[in-house]
Structure formats: structure tokens, C-alpha cells
Amino acid sequence: EELDRALRTRAADELPIAVVATAGTTDYGSIDPLPQLAAIARDHGVHLHVDAAYGGGALFSERMRPLLDGIEHADSITIDLHKTAWQPAAASALLLRDRAGFAATTGLRVAYLNPEDDGEAGYDGLLGHSLQTTRRADALKVAATFLALGREGVGAMLDACHDLARHAARAVSAHPRLDLTTEPVLTTVVFRYRPRTTTEPAAVEAINGALRRRLLREGSALIGRTETAGAVQLKLTLLNPQARASDIDEMLAAVDAAGGAEEAEEEHHHA
Template identity: 70%
Template sequence: MLALARACAEGTVDLADPRAAAHLQPPSLAVAAAADVLAGVFNASVDTWDSGPYAVEIERRLVKGVCGLVGYGPGSGGVLTSGGSASNLQALLVARDAAAAKSRDVRTAGLAGFGRRPLVFCSELAHFSVARACAVLGLGEGAVRAVPVDGHHRMRPGALDAALRRADPDAWLPVAVVATAGTTDYGSVDPLPEVAAVAREHGVRLHVDAAYGCGALFSDRLRPLLEGIEEADTVTLDLHKTAWQPAAASLLLARDAADFAPVTGGRVAYLDPDDDGEAGYDGLLGLSLQTTRRADALKVAATFLALGTDGIGAMLEACHDLARHAERAVAAHPRLSLTAGATLSTVVFRYAARDPAASDRVNGALRRRLLRTGTALVGRTEAPGGDGRPAVHLKLTLLNPRARTADVDGLLDAVVRAGRAVEEGSTG
């Protein structure tokens, strides 16, 4: 066991190192990690009440508390899932069945004879899990309609409205609008009040993917970014991103808890018999697409007890401040070019190669050089270049609240040194 632990430590990225800034993968809080060990030791499964009654009640209370933070009322509900992709999948399952229920019972009859072709509208920068969910649900990736974004990388409500108006109601069935609160590349937040108004006018369900942006719920300063989130029918929140939880700790919340009933099916006699439920001994099987499900709410509850929501909010604010510093430092550096500044904690930029034609090669190679030498871990994405075509860009995703501005400066200096080394002929 000791040898395995040492080998894993030697071959694993230290997310607590301020030079690890590539992904939406924060260092875990110690209190959360300790509680996660307890969950593993107790090994309760929250699908049934008798497997872990305390764990079941903890999840229920956690869900109600976070529903309140979103702005949902007493009729709301939710469930913990394995991640944002799983939460988005279940949200679109709810939306699919709700849309189809106007003409047929998809759960029983399947998609055969669905009638009209389904449509799901989302920003062109929405997470890939939206298209993947449509494929899994039988809607097809072709059901996705990408809505253009504005200069701040946010969905354009006018373009959404126009797309919905173009959908012939005799041929197409709008299933859902998916807004993004924290895009993976930019951290941008779609204008939720305006998007909600468009969805409401057209009678289409609204899902908000706030897997990244959910941490703003805990911050007085950043909470205005999520104005309008309470208008969503369902919301995805990833607490293993901007609440510093060990994975997995995602939430799917619904403004109306009854949304969960049609998609999870009936009761199962050996797990949740009717008379047990009537007596108050119900587990959480009826809310989830999973059966066996560990007590992930335990670590989240431990974190909130130790730090409070204000403490989590202060951590995101610290990361936001670091990102704003990085934005200014990139903009001021002669060898770096800023692509997108900080909305949450992400900054996108590019190393300015001496030969513009070699920029993609140099930016890709310098990132690999930093990784290979153990110097730093920075992100990579594609964004439109000067000619409008996709180009290789670098990305800092700053989720270490203990990092300092000097750490960010050192990270950017390392990027520049690596870029120069690649240009001087070193292999990438």
C-alpha cells in the first residue's frame, strides 16, 4: 500500500501547486477529503433509507439548502450526481419527456413515432455534454442548435429568439434551451434573465449549466453574475469545481421536485416498498438514474459546517482576483496576447511567436515543454485567430485560492521562457 501511494504521488499532478492551472480541477479542501474518507469507510448507499439513514437525510438537507441559494421555493428538489455531464443528461431527459408528453409517453413507447424532430438550443460555447446527452437520449446530436455568442462570449438572446421562431411547429419540437453560467474556456455567463424571458415566451424549458459558475452563489461580489438563475427549470452545479470538493459532487436541482418522478420510474419492492415510504422510510432511489450511490453529500456538509458558504465565496473571490491580475499582466507583456479576460477565474491568451505562421505550433509545443519538464501545467484550447479561423490558445484556470500574484507572474514568465526555447529550436 505504501509503495502504491508513493508511486501515485510521484506520477500525479499536485493540484495544490500554484503552477497547476490547466483545468477546472481544484485542490480538495482537507475537511472535505477527510469526510470523503468517512463516506468510503461507512460505505452507505443513499438509494435506500435503511442502508444509511443519516446519509440520506444529509443529502436531503443539503439539496434544500442549495435550492434556497439558487432562489428556488419550497416545492423544489434535487439530487447529487457523478458530475456535470450526468446532471446535464438527466436534465435533458426530464426536458425530453416533458416535451414529448404533449403527444406521447416516450418512457413507455420509446422514440418510435416521435412525430416532430426534436431541437435543443444552446450557446455555441456550451459544454460538449449537451450534444453527448442528446445522442444518448435518442434525440441525436443533430438536434442541437448552436446559438451565436456576442463579443463577451455570451449567448445572444435575440439570436435565440430568431432561431426559435424559425422552427416550424409542424416539423420541429423544441425540447429545451440550455444556458451556460461559466463556459469552460472563458468562464462567460449567458444573460440569464433575457434568455429565460425568450424561453418562457416560446414555452420551452430552460436548463442552466452552472457547473463552473455555481461558486458565485456563495459570493456577494460575484452573485450578480447568476442573476436570473432562479428562472431556470433545472440547474447543474458542480461543487467539485468552485466549492473545492473531491470529485464527485455535482447537483441537479429542479424548481419543481415533481420533475424527477416521471423519468426515474416506479418503486422497486426490494429497495423502496410502498409501505416503507408511507411510514417515512424512503431513500433517494426515485431521484437518481443510479441505484447504488455513495454518500457524497457528507463531504459537502462538512465543508459548509467548517467554512460556511461565505468561506467558499471568499475562496472564489481570491481566485477571481488572481485571474484579474493575470489578465492585466498578459495585456502588459510584449510577448503575450490577451484573448479573453476574467469573468470567473479563467484567462485565455496566446504566446506571440516571432513568426505568426508558426504560432499554433509554438503555442502547442511550449505547453508540452512545460508539462514534460514539470515546470507548469497550463490549459490549451482553440479560439478564433486574427483571420477568424480556429487557432491554438493557452488558458489559465486559476482555482488555487492560496496562490499569490507572484505565482501568477512566475507562471507567465515560465510560459514566455518556454516559448522562446521552442522558437530557438528545442523540440516540443
């Protein structure tokens, strides 16, 4: 409703470039209501772009694919295959509904890279379409992965990570000292440590931040961190399909122990 209102009430000299929907936010894996946004964008004649950098991998999974219903109506999509297909960091893709969208060119031609007569004969490079002249052949690695594993194989790896996230969420919910912030959608789990000795907000935030640094100093675990409305949140980004539920349990136990150690240190300091 808010998007539709914004488009209907815009000033005559305001031209929206695009409606940008997110499919898989970095922290929670949240996915915007794609079918409804597509309908609104279509009604107003506005380009719909879907940022599926993280969530796009759900398309490889039979289980998670329904989360992206409506993405087929997008005019353009971005997906980062290094996030959910185990590819090099530069292996991202921009997909356009209309091939003509790729027709734009910088017009750059250099005699030693893409001479005009070579281009006319079909032997052209990508210099005219990019400012990046030197690049790795990451597309070859993507092709090799899908030739070797197929969509089903990559999807099974993603499902294994999704299983880990669901196990982690259950374990956090059952733990007396941990609070689950929200149910996981994809493969991230966001939670907090609840101290035994204090409920004072500033102290709770300080302990959650400090326990993570303690684990780093010890070399025990690398726990992610984010914030929601100023509250420190701990975060697991689970993208190793070979990890086991027992690894998650050990990591949560380490979080609990580090939190307890931070509380004891704080008490000793005040004493």
C-alpha cells in the first residue's frame, strides 16, 4: 500500500528509476512480497529490479524455491553465486528480462584489445560493455560447478545449510540463556545472550559485544554481529554444508561460556 501510494502521489517532475525489491536481506534473509510488488510496478509502468544477491540461491532448492514466487515477473535480477552456490567472490550475475538491455556500449575500442574489424567479424571482447579490462574467468567455475553437481546438487548443499539454521534456531530457543531474535528464513540465525546477573540495557549490550570478542581472542569461534534498533545481535551465517548439528551445539555452548565469563569479569571489576 505504501509503495502504491508513493507512486500515485509523486510530483509530475519525479520519474522513478525502478522499484527495488529485496529477496534475502543480509541479516534476517527476509524476502519482500514479490508478486504484489510486481503487480504495482506493472500498473505504474516502472522497472522492477529484485536484489536476490543472497536469496537467489533458493531457486536451486526444491524446498525453498517457493519463497521466491513472483521473481519471474522482475525486469532485472542480481544474484551473488558466491553466497549460495560456493563460487568465487566475483561470480555475481545480472539477469535481464529483455536482452536489448545489454545492448548499451561504452563505445570504447582499443587497437590491441578489440579492434573494430575483429568485432565486425564476430571476434569481440567485453571492453565495450565494461570498464573492467582484466578479469578472471569466473564464469568457467560457475559452469563447471553446475555441470558437476547440477541444480539438484547445489540445492542439496543449500538445504543442508538450511537444516543447520533450523537446528540452530531450535537450540537457541531451548537454551535458558539465549534468545532467538526471529525465525530464520534462509541460512542466517540472529540471537542474543541473556545475562544471568543483570537486565540493565547498557550492560546487556556490552556483554553481548564483549563475549564475541572474547571468542575471537580465544580462537574459539567467529560469531557474526549486527544491530537492531541499537541492540547488539549475534549472528550465525551458515554456509558450510559439511558442518554438523553438533558443531552448532558446541558453538552455542561456547557463546554461553563466554557470556558467563564476561559477567564474572564484570562482577569482579565492580567488586
